[in-house]
Amino acid sequence: MRDVAVIGVGCTTFGEKWSSGFRELFVEAGALALEDAQLSGEKIDAMYVGNMSAGRFIEQEHIGALIADYAGLATRHIPSTRVEAACASGGLAFRQAVIAVASGMEDIVVAAGVEKMTDVEPGASTDTLTGAADREWEGFVGATFPGLYAMIATDYMHRYPLTREQLAQVAVKNHYNGARNPIAQYQQEITIETVMKSPMVAEPLRLFDCSPITDGASAVIVAPLSRAREFTDTPIKVLASAQASDTITLHDRRDISTLDATVAAGQRAFRMAKLAHKDIDMVEVHDCFTIAEICAIEDLGFCRKGEAGKFTTEGETALGGKIPVNTSGGLKACGHPVGATGIKQVYEITKQLRNEAGKRQIDGAEIGMTHNVGGTGATAVVHILGRI
């Protein structure tokens, strides 16, 4: 297998982008990534696109070809493939691109993610997201996506010492980081009170425990490490790529409050990179809900089960803490255009490792991790990236 490097990254701003459609979003992200890699489009050998549900959000399928076409590559007939794993679609697209390059099949590969969520009514987008869980045996009986994570929170809070305020602190911390990220959907800081006074969505989760509905796209370009310096002075090496699956329903899990897919993908990634937790300078985790970040930092092994609430309130996951978590603002504050999120995580870690993260920069960042989850934990994708 060949070593693989990220040679360029691009991301649109995230938000409710009324004036941009699906096509404008991914073209913008792709152009930014190409410009970053100082690469012209004709050098691209293949594309992988993470997208959860264009079929329901904009009634468009066949996204791979559409994107190649609007990227101006229709006449070059490059292979362009859509990959889908609900909210982990982006992470999966990145992994497919890495595998394509590592295998030697392709050289210059674009991994992109895009979701246009605000072209349907909010009720319809919520219903579409329910398809990331089990439609027949969860959605059908009245489960919502926040409702499923709320049941994780209820189980967790029954078994471990996590207070409602500690949970709120996750959102407060991520909004603080989002306020320092120019692409973030929400660039306002909030307080614990903001979370506690926000409307109840699914007990115990309130509106400010939930990631928003977001439009956005992101793209990264990967190449063999041996060729990376043709394009950039600061290639970022892919040190590990791991993916794991678990039961589609929450109720079938071994343990309601542990995402075993995250545990498995995390362990595989550490083994592949031959690294330990102390080597990781920051991590982008999948905080679709505040409770999800609590579980993620434990399941990845950054603190022991049951201790993430305390770990968070003690500032260990904040900028300057022991392991800064979601420097981008995470899904909560940066936004969660479902298919784009996994690629945005790679974008953020690359920015950090290139010392380009501005006000949220982690000093001397050398190695970072991304963690992208599909559904309530039926898919987890973990990557480790490092400066060379």
Next chain:
Amino acid sequence: MTVARFWRKIPQRYNMIGTKCENCGKHFFPPRTLCPDCRRSGRIVAHKFAGSGTIVTYTVIHTANEQFEAFTPYVLAIVKLDEGPRMTAQIVCRPDEVKIGMRVKSVFRRIATDGESGIIHYGTKFVPVG
């Protein structure tokens, strides 16, 4: 939803007909047609569940998907059936009544409707026992 999609799951949704593997004795609800432990040596047969169980975890849904908006706030829970498997279902009780460990039994209830002229979805909810 088309009639066929709903109709083919009537035994499961109305009467809690799941499956069990006669090779290892494990029960499945919702039903599986492949035993994850025994795989090809498994022997899957239909099994009617008693419908009694215990609440493992729960939430109270305040913001629902369209079909369920009229029912908010409603209690949703994961119920561990006495035969072993867990399932997700609504609990027919006041939001402040639900507790982890609460014993419940299944009841046949209307779940949702597909608009004014569509299918009425019936299925299983649970009620507290005792």
